[in-house]
Amino acid sequence: MSRRSDLARYLASRLALAPVMLWLIASLVFLLLRVAPGDPIDALLGTRAPEAARAALRAQLGLDLPLPEQYGRFLGHLLRGDLGTSLTNGEPVTGIIQASLPASLELGVVALLLAAVVGLAVGFSGIARPEGRIDLAGRLYGISTYALPPFWAAMVVQLVFSVWLGWLPVGGRFPATLMPPEGTGFYLLDSLRAGDWGQLVGSLRHLVLPAATLGLLLSGIFTNALRLNLRRALGSDYVEAARSRGLSERRVVLHHALPNALLPVLTITGITVASLIGGALLIEVTYSWPGIAFRLQEAIAQRDYPVVQGIVVVVAALVVLVTVLVDLLVALLDPRIRF
Amino acid sequence: MDWPLEWAPPDRRVLPTTRGRTRRGPAARATAFAALLLALPLLAGCQPPRGGDSLVVATKSRIDSLDPVQASRIGVMQVLSGLGDPLYAIDASGRIEPRLATALPLLSPDGRRARIPLRQGVLFHDGTRFDAEAMAFSLRRFMAIGTLGYQLSSRVTAVRVTAPHEIELVLQRPFSPLPRLLSAIFLTPVSPTAYRRHRDRPLNDRFVGTGPYVLAFFGDQQQRLVPWSRYWGRRPANGGIDLVTLSNSTALFGALRSGEVDLLLSSGLEIDHQQALHRDAAAGRLREAVGPSQEISLVSLLSDQPPLNRPDLRQAVARSLDRATIVRRVTLGLRSPQRQLVPPDLPGSDPTAWPAYDPAAARALYRRAGYCGGRVLTLPLTYRSDIPTDRLFALTWQAQLRRDLGDCVKLEVSGMESTTAYSQLDKGALTMLFYDWIGDYPDAENFLMPLLSCSKAVGYRCLEGNSVLGGTFWTAPGLEEELQRSSQLDGPERIALLVAIQRRVAAASPYVPVWLSAPVAWGQPGVSRPRFDGSGRVLLGELRRLHAAAAARVP
Numbered sequence: 001m002s003r004r005s006d007l008a009r010y011l012a013s014r015l016a017l018a019p020v021m022l023w024l025i026a027s028l029v030f031l032l033l034r035v036a037p038g039d040p041i042d043a044l045l046g047t048r049a050p051e052a053a054r055a056a057l058r059a060q061l062g063l064d065l066p067l068p069e070q071y072g073r074f075l076g077h078l079l080r081g082d083l084g085t086s087l088t089n090g091e092p093v094t095g096i097i098q099a100s101l102p103a104s105l106e107l108g109v110v111a112l113l114l115a116a117v118v119g120l121a122v123g124f125s126g127i128a129r130p131e132g133r134i135d136l137a138g139r140l141y142g143i144s145t146y147a148l149p150p151f152w153a154a155m156v157v158q159l160v161f162s163v164w165l166g167w168l169p170v171g172g173r174f175p176a177t178l179m180p181p182e183g184t185g186f187y188l189l190d191s192l193r194a195g196d197w198g199q200l201v202g203s204l205r206h207l208v209l210p211a212a213t214l215g216l217l218l219s220g221i222f223t224n225a226l227r228l229n230l231r232r233a234l235g236s237d238y239v240e241a242a243r244s245r246g247l248s249e250r251r252v253v254l255h256h257a258l259p260n261a262l263l264p265v266l267t268i269t270g271i272t273v274a275s276l277i278g279g280a281l282l283i284e285v286t287y288s289w290p291g292i293a294f295r296l297q298e299a300i301a302q303r304d305y306p307v308v309q310g311i312v313v314v315v316a317a318l319v320v321l322v323t324v325l326v327d328l329l330v331a332l333l334d335p336r337i338r339f
Numbered sequence: 340m341d342w343p344l345e346w347a348p349p350d351r352r353v354l355p356t357t358r359g360r361t362r363r364g365p366a367a368r369a370t371a372f373a374a375l376l377l378a379l380p381l382l383a384g385c386q387p388p389r390g391g392d393s394l395v396v397a398t399k400s401r402i403d404s405l406d407p408v409q410a411s412r413i414g415v416m417q418v419l420s421g422l423g424d425p426l427y428a429i430d431a432s433g434r435i436e437p438r439l440a441t442a443l444p445l446l447s448p449d450g451r452r453a454r455i456p457l458r459q460g461v462l463f464h465d466g467t468r469f470d471a472e473a474m475a476f477s478l479r480r481f482m483a484i485g486t487l488g489y490q491l492s493s494r495v496t497a498v499r500v501t502a503p504h505e506i507e508l509v510l511q512r513p514f515s516p517l518p519r520l521l522s523a524i525f526l527t528p529v530s531p532t533a534y535r536r537h538r539d540r541p542l543n544d545r546f547v548g549t550g551p552y553v554l555a556f557f558g559d560q561q562q563r564l565v566p567w568s569r570y571w572g573r574r575p576a577n578g579g580i581d582l583v584t585l586s587n588s589t590a591l592f593g594a595l596r597s598g599e600v601d602l603l604l605s606s607g608l609e610i611d612h613q614q615a616l617h618r619d620a621a622a623g624r625l626r627e628a629v630g631p632s633q634e635i636s637l638v639s640l641l642s643d644q645p646p647l648n649r650p651d652l653r654q655a656v657a658r659s660l661d662r663a664t665i666v667r668r669v670t671l672g673l674r675s676p677q678r679q680l681v682p683p684d685l686p687g688s689d690p691t692a693w694p695a696y697d698p699a700a701a702r703a704l705y706r707r708a709g710y711c712g713g714r715v716l717t718l719p720l721t722y723r724s725d726i727p728t729d730r731l732f733a734l735t736w737q738a739q740l741r742r743d744l745g746d747c748v749k750l751e752v753s754g755m756e757s758t759t760a761y762s763q764l765d766k767g768a769l770t771m772l773f774y775d776w777i778g779d780y781p782d783a784e785n786f787l788m789p790l791l792s793c794s795k796a797v798g799y800r801c802l803e804g805n806s807v808l809g810g811t812f813w814t815a816p817g818l819e820e821e822l823q824r825s826s827q828l829d830g831p832e833r834i835a836l837l838v839a840i841q842r843r844v845a846a847a848s849p850y851v852p853v854w855l856s857a858p859v860a861w862g863q864p865g866v867s868r869p870r871f872d873g874s875g876r877v878l879l880g881e882l883r884r885l886h887a888a889a890a891a892r893v894p
Contacts, residue, residue: 037758037762037763038761049487049489090404090543158589158593159589162599172560176395177393179563288590
């Protein structure tokens, strides 16, 4: 069977499994939320509301129905692409996700680019002299940024650059005194499209600290991955063969070792992207960044079942999509990959 | 202006050479690093313009709806107080003054009907006229779909329009704190025209009311209020308010310290940060204002199960709490010890209702119950693990008891997330829980009823009602009738009854009040000193930027 048909079969199987996986995740979240202690009615009314008022609100929100019926309704709506409405303010969950997802994606993409540039540069810089000072510094950088607790690093950065130096805002996504740009929800893009420099600089000023913190914390992963894979590649037979053909060391590294070393890094990038979509919680909370992870945390605290379920399902779908795309990209780039 | 967006020299890359050394590496790295260092201050220098007279106010409360029917959190109430008007307002001295009403309610002889005359010449932000129909529309809508709708619907059976500018409330029973209830900002009227399609569902991202400010922008993290040019009352002294939400205490603290915001509200601010700001204010670097308290922290004692079903043991526990030491250590003196369930600013308060700290008397009570001298009473105390101060309280009280009464009583402390703890309270699962109660409107009734009311009881054991929800399961014969009667009386008679109720409850001690939290606001020296109203909200309209000379004179 040809490689192309193998790839198509692999892709088809992944796509066919995706709905099953989403169903499992959605069902698990639905059940876990109901099993977890706490009641959305308490979060909405407080604990002292009269029982009649509590019962009325419970009925209004459909929380008085038997669990199987609630589950059936939830799945029925999900199949129609309806994620329900928030228990706390009655807004459609899709609207809430549409409002908060661009913030997370903007932060995630900029942080990832920063992480890749810095991480790969540091990982690459020590390769000329393995175990030399630069290599050791790079290794130390990789380990320390990877090991730093995100909330601590974020608070230190916030304290230094915002509170002490007063250079950049402590949090939020946009200056309070300006109107946020309208459009896609990606403020950098929207303000560029509008040609409004004030908005662009305002967005950038708010983005710099969270993106830099997240990017630097992630960069260690890239540093370590590139460093290890590049060293392994430089010791391999095909690199020796290239050297024996008289190629310059620069050509050997850039044209032979580096592309091979970057393939595993690409896989790591995929995993990082997936975890970034929902995993930048501590950064979002510390910098008051109104992203999807921040919204999820609030919804969990308020026991806002539909919002939690909706966000988890959407994030899971994005993770599935990204991992499939990365698999495909790796397969396209590396002819040795078999499925 | 040139924005420092492209700082990296594109042609200087670090590449390895065949000799294993870098070519132009150090230079390229130094340039890149210098450019990076340069870019940051340049970007930092590009501060967005601050509107001349408008002010930035920061708080922790995220606002996902500005519809009064959804309002239940402090932050929303603060914003609504700028956008809307209540029927009555309570000033800083606790006096009730008509706002959209023109006089206090005129009660029928049986006290079951209250006629409220309304102000004329008031316009909603959409230009439509405020009248009795609009007020009735808003109150009926609130009772039908309001999150706190029960506050009104449990007392008012009907809202009638009796004249173009007069409404009548039909009450279930006489209710003397009615003007105080009607001072709640969640009862602010909204334009029937603007809310026509939202009669039975909330309108989250707009607000069309009668207040001094109009909502110019709504985001869940940011709201802009601009003065309403056709406001019936005094126009705001500032050019507008930009409200921002920051999610954690460090960010809020940093935003004020760095000058990013003009005013900071204390809600959600950790004690350490509050103390630092308090010191700044004392040193003249900030302006500080303290509002009337509506928040009481207390310990509930599960009174229908051993060991705390014994009144003498509950009395012993009440006398074992060294509030002065605990408040000093845990809240750094920023909160005040409290020995009653009603905030001291309200009529009916009784500052010495609960017994003071008295280890000798406590020891005698423990001993009488068979403890001390070899037998130690172990009490499980649960605190809300998501609130740092609560944990500190639990640990400090535990240590204080170990020091003072270690041979008689021992606390076993454990944390539980707030929502979980609240859901366990009415199941009788928590012997003692440390939590707080915030009144929705400033009246003693709103503190006693929610903690003590009981609709079904057997002797001293409450089977249904707020006492169960409060985790004590305690009541007393005739107490419910006294509570009901207290909200029907007025004047000195009512105050005497409220004091008597508190004394009676204190003698049984199903709750142990601990401390009182007051709202605080800190402003930059360049902003006028903030003032609170009697409901604990900053009067946004009074804030204004000061001239340099006035700003330099921070008292």
